[in-house]
Amino acid sequence: MEVSSAHQPDRYPFAGAGAAASAPSRAGVAVFESSAAASAAVAREIATLIGERAAAGRRVVLGLATGSTPQGVYEELVRLHRDEKLSFRNVVTFNLDEYWPMQPDALQSYHRFMAEYLFDRVDIDRANVHLPDGTLARNEVAAFCDNYERAILDAGGIDLQILGVGRTGHIGFNEPGSPRASRTRLITLDKVTRMDAASDFFGEWNVPRRAITMGVGTILSARRLILIAFGEAKARIIRDAVEGPITDAVAASFVREHANAEFVLDPDSAAELTPIKTPWLLGPMAQRGLSWDESTTRRAVIWLAQTVRKPILKLIAEDYNEHGLQELLSARGSAYDLNIQIFKSMQHTITGWPGGKPGRPRLDGRPDVFPKRVVVFSPHPDDDVISMGGTLIRLCQHGHEVHVAYQTSGNIAVFDEKAVRHADFVTEFAREFELFGEEQVRRIEQAIEKFVAAKKPGEIDSPELQKIKTLIRRSEARAAARYSGVPDANMHFLDMPFYETGRVRKNPLGERDVQIVVELLRRVRPHQVYAAGDLSDPHGTHRVCLAAINAACERLAGEDWMRECDVWHYRGAWQEWEPHRIHMAVPLSPDEVERKRAAIFLHESQKDKALFPGPNDPREFWQRAEDRNRNTAEIYDRLGLPEYQAIEAFVRGKKSGQ
Numbered sequence: 001m002e003v004s005s006a007h008q009p010d011r012y013p014f015a016g017a018g019a020a021a022s023a024p025s026r027a028g029v030a031v032f033e034s035s036a037a038a039s040a041a042v043a044r045e046i047a048t049l050i051g052e053r054a055a056a057g058r059r060v061v062l063g064l065a066t067g068s069t070p071q072g073v074y075e076e077l078v079r080l081h082r083d084e085k086l087s088f089r090n091v092v093t094f095n096l097d098e099y100w101p102m103q104p105d106a107l108q109s110y111h112r113f114m115a116e117y118l119f120d121r122v123d124i125d126r127a128n129v130h131l132p133d134g135t136l137a138r139n140e141v142a143a144f145c146d147n148y149e150r151a152i153l154d155a156g157g158i159d160l161q162i163l164g165v166g167r168t169g170h171i172g173f174n175e176p177g178s179p180r181a182s183r184t185r186l187i188t189l190d191k192v193t194r195m196d197a198a199s200d201f202f203g204e205w206n207v208p209r210r211a212i213t214m215g216v217g218t219i220l221s222a223r224r225l226i227l228i229a230f231g232e233a234k235a236r237i238i239r240d241a242v243e244g245p246i247t248d249a250v251a252a253s254f255v256r257e258h259a260n261a262e263f264v265l266d267p268d269s270a271a272e273l274t275p276i277k278t279p280w281l282l283g284p285m286a287q288r289g290l291s292w293d294e295s296t297t298r299r300a301v302i303w304l305a306q307t308v309r310k311p312i313l314k315l316i317a318e319d320y321n322e323h324g325l326q327e328l329l330s331a332r333g334s335a336y337d338l339n340i341q342i343f344k345s346m347q348h349t350i351t352g353w354p355g356g357k358p359g360r361p362r363l364d365g366r367p368d369v370f371p372k373r374v375v376v377f378s379p380h381p382d383d384d385v386i387s388m389g390g391t392l393i394r395l396c397q398h399g400h401e402v403h404v405a406y407q408t409s410g411n412i413a414v415f416d417e418k419a420v421r422h423a424d425f426v427t428e429f430a431r432e433f434e435l436f437g438e439e440q441v442r443r444i445e446q447a448i449e450k451f452v453a454a455k456k457p458g459e460i461d462s463p464e465l466q467k468i469k470t471l472i473r474r475s476e477a478r479a480a481a482r483y484s485g486v487p488d489a490n491m492h493f494l495d496m497p498f499y500e501t502g503r504v505r506k507n508p509l510g511e512r513d514v515q516i517v518v519e520l521l522r523r524v525r526p527h528q529v530y531a532a533g534d535l536s537d538p539h540g541t542h543r544v545c546l547a548a549i550n551a552a553c554e555r556l557a558g559e560d561w562m563r564e565c566d567v568w569h570y571r572g573a574w575q576e577w578e579p580h581r582i583h584m585a586v587p588l589s590p591d592e593v594e595r596k597r598a599a600i601f602l603h604e605s606q607k608d609k610a611l612f613p614g615p616n617d618p619r620e621f622w623q624r625a626e627d628r629n630r631n632t633a634e635i636y637d638r639l640g641l642p643e644y645q646a647i648e649a650f651v652r653g654k655k656s657g658q
Helices: 035-055 071-084 110-117 138-154 191-197 216-220 232-243 251-257 294-308 317-322 326-332 335-347 383-397 416-432 438-454 463-484 511-524 541-555 590-601 621-638
Strands: 010-012 028-031 060-064 091-095 097-100 160-163 185-188 210-213 225-229 261-265 373-378 401-406 491-493 528-532 566-570 584-588 646-652
Touching: 035 060, 035 071, 035 160, 035 225, 035 261, 071 110, 091 138, 097 110, 138 185, 138 210, 216 251, 225 232, 225 251, 232 251, 232 261, 251 261, 294 317, 294 326, 294 335, 294 621, 317 326, 317 335, 326 335, 373 383, 373 511, 383 401, 383 463, 383 528, 383 566, 383 584, 383 590, 383 621, 383 646, 401 463, 401 511, 416 438, 416 463, 438 463, 463 491, 463 590, 511 541, 528 541, 584 590, 584 621, 590 621, 621 646
Parallel strands: 028 261, 060 091, 060 160, 160 225, 225 261, 373 401, 373 528, 401 491, 528 566
Antiparallel strands: 010 028, 097 210, 185 210, 566 646, 584 646
């Protein structure tokens, strides 16, 4: 994963770049092509620093963060240790934070996280590892925090500090209101932060209300800061941190005051930044080496139409001139011609035939295949119907051979009481029809009842309970897929190994995970593949599942059928594609919206209240899907395109070599 010149980021020296920025920034922003490339670059910088200090006979002091964001960095550091003999013998570490109270061996403990992802896998001296202590009595915390600060100073200060960022803008656990000069202390967690952590603790009610954290002042005392953010869910807080006022309401904004700091982002987390979203507002594009290509032009015209609240075909030259787009007209022609060009490009995204229309050639003029073999990948057992249920039903109605591949069991997302209720049914059914002996039935009952009664918050389910929850999710998926028109023989439960930990925190993607996807694709030889392309899934499962699909497609790129296969990305329950990115828009009638809703309802264990609903959104999944699909249709309507009840949107995925 060494970063080559082909993977160098776009760098932006943000000196008050945002139109709303109230203070100049000393920090830069690096936008990498992917989270993997960003993680590799950060790991390489850390490795270089370790190596330079080792060659000089000196120690290096690292400040470390936890959570899903830095996992890729730690995986790459482990690889460098294993494959390139990077030694950590001269490394001293200080972690940002820990929940309080928290036992170090608890599943949610940051002590355990760091051991599993880094410390147990490299040759670091554990005497050089420092983390806040979540086992302290309340009257011992203040002295510990003072000693933690003193230990950092005694080590010579932190050379390089890794940071993530929460949706409240917190770095470490420095919630809104944390002073610029704050030091290591006990802090009360914001409700949003606790909700975001709820999945790790199997419910918000189990999340500790307090944590020990380095202060903002402690963090800013490091000689180098790298703040990492990935995924569209972080886009708005990154915009606020980078381009908004420097304020204690967004602790991450203080990073901009540091003399040697950088925001390391992927395209989705950077999407709301001015140089990415509206670069034309920063002055002439040509002076910054940018061009008005098709993608930028489409984004600009749609942005203008939404800003002035006009349909595309009603935009006039004054609209362009008054909103910083004079250069676009100069480069691409008259407003009239430009409007028609972009209107037609959006019009061509709309199709009621997602699998292609019989007798109609492909867009490149070659003959098309009808009916098609289609594989819909569903990371969790309900993502298929939530995200593209209308399109799934349409593909089946049109006679295509549709397969649904459920990549994970989803077994952690079932409430215990629902699993017990199903277990009661099974045991009573077994008694009624004398399927097992009474002793065996009682043994099953006791195993479940005894475990659930004694189960601690966040504890891993017993194998029996995990199996029951898997079967619940599997039976619901079958019911929804059947209702949509998918034959039983075309339902594939992949149970990818990375997921089967019994915990919210999963294993890294492995060879067996990728091979399972390869085997399915090779067996079906699809003409179309649909995959979850959203990265806002709070558990990270969608990201890993997409990585497995991408890796499988890469391996199969040389096969004739794969070269002809179209890959489409849908988004899940959290967000929809922005209009300028949409390549295919499948309109749904009111009847089709109701049928999609009925398919979602068949996932009864997720109905009314899901165990992991995602951050700060009380709506049920069917409500989110309908609101999102209706909103997309309304956007198309406001742009002057046909008015529909709802639209499911897709973006064309890149295949190997593209």
